[in-house]
Amino acid sequence: MSQLIVEKLTISYSQSVKALDNVSLAVNKGECVGIVGESGSGKSTLAKVLLGLQPYKEGDITFNGNSIVPKKKAELREYRKQVQMVFQDANSTLNPKLPIWKSVLEPLDNFQEVKPSILNREETSRKELAMSLLEMVGLDAHLLERFPGELSGGQKQRVSIARALSLEPGLLICDEPTASLDVTVQKQILQLLKNLQEKTEMTILFISHDIRAVTFLCNKIMVLKDGIVVDRFPLEDLYHYNRHPYTKALIKAASF
Ligand SMILES: Nc1ncnc2c1ncn2[C@@H]1O[C@H](COP(=O)(O)OP(=O)(O)OP(=O)(O)O)[C@@H](O)[C@H]1O
Ligand SMILES: [Mg+2]
Structure with a gap:
């Protein structure tokens, strides 16, 4: 059974704005699924709904077989342990x-009951714990005492990833995590996510307007346009003649 199932989700912000229109997707454990689409296609709306930050009336969402009902606080807390997010802006x-x-x-302090296997919390001091988390994302221990304002954008995004992964989430949602970084740093962050995904086998939902980033990281791709899923395919079918014209246009514009 799929880990995450979204069925016929429709989100209307107002009568004139349908941010998502009858969106369905199923994500299996350990998969890395990319959602690509231009600005305003509904990508962040989907991320917000999946995090329980945006209520929904039409459609169904289940995670590990349980329905996601953002109104119930205790359930939402339990869910938040398992579903973590990396945003575009680490600030x-x-x-x-x-x-x-x-x-x-911070996340481990908020969820003290979580004992992630990568960390031996009984025997390590808090700073050592922080150090192992920074190591996991390739950051040097000398950054521990610094403040966010004293880090580069890429370093801050690595810290955000370390925070998200500290709880060993079943699902990591990344919403344009590299969009505000320069090209070289973008590549490094994508490579980091790829390595971590291979190592931990976590499920990733990777949202981006950049089809190159999505195809680098993901093995399944879904294309959103004006809130509608216009195309979905496994990575190996990227150049299949049957691709939706909009997908073809995205590929062409990206000039691979
Ligand atoms: N809180 C809101 N109230 C009203 N309309 C909203 C709200 N949030 C988003 N929208 C509208 O819903 C649509 C989808 O927005 P969304 O932020 O999900 O797009 P996106 O694909 O993430 O875009 P981007 O690539 O620019 O981040 C847009 O038309 C947007 O203007
Ligand atoms: Mg967005």
Whole structure:
């Protein structure tokens, strides 16, 4: 059975704006699924609904067989442990007043019952714990005492990824995680996500307007246009003649 099932989800912000229109998708455990589409196609709306930040009336969402009902607080808390998010802007994730080591431990402090297997919490001090999390995302321990304002964009995004992964989520949702980074750093972050995904076998939902980023990382791709799923295919079918004209246009514009 699929880990995440979205069935016929429709989100209308107003009578004139249908951000998502009858969207369905199924994601199996360990898969990396890419959602690609231009600005305003409904990508972030989908991410918000999946995180329980945006209520929905039409459609069904189940995660590990349980229905996601954002109104129930206790269920939502349980769900939040398992579904983590990396946003485009790491500044919105990191508290500017907290040193990096405290920031990286925040999710584990919020969910003290979580004992991730990568960390031996009984025997390690809090700083050592923070250090192993930074190591996991390729950051040097000397950054522990710094504040977010003293890190580069790429370093801050690595800290956001470390935070998200500290809870060993079953599902990681990334919404344009590389969009505000320069091309070289984008590649490094994508490579990092790829390595971590291979190592941990977590499920990733990777949202981007950039079809190159999506095809680098994901083995299944879904194309959104004006809130409608216009195409979906496994990576190997990227150049299949049957691709939707909109997908073909995205591929052409990306000039692979
Ligand atoms: N809170 C809101 N209230 C009203 N309309 C909204 C709201 N949030 C998004 N929208 C509208 O819903 C549509 C989808 O927006 P969404 O943010 O999901 O797109 P997106 O694909 O993430 O775009 P981008 O690539 O620019 O981030 C857009 O038309 C947007 O203007
Ligand atoms: Mg968006």
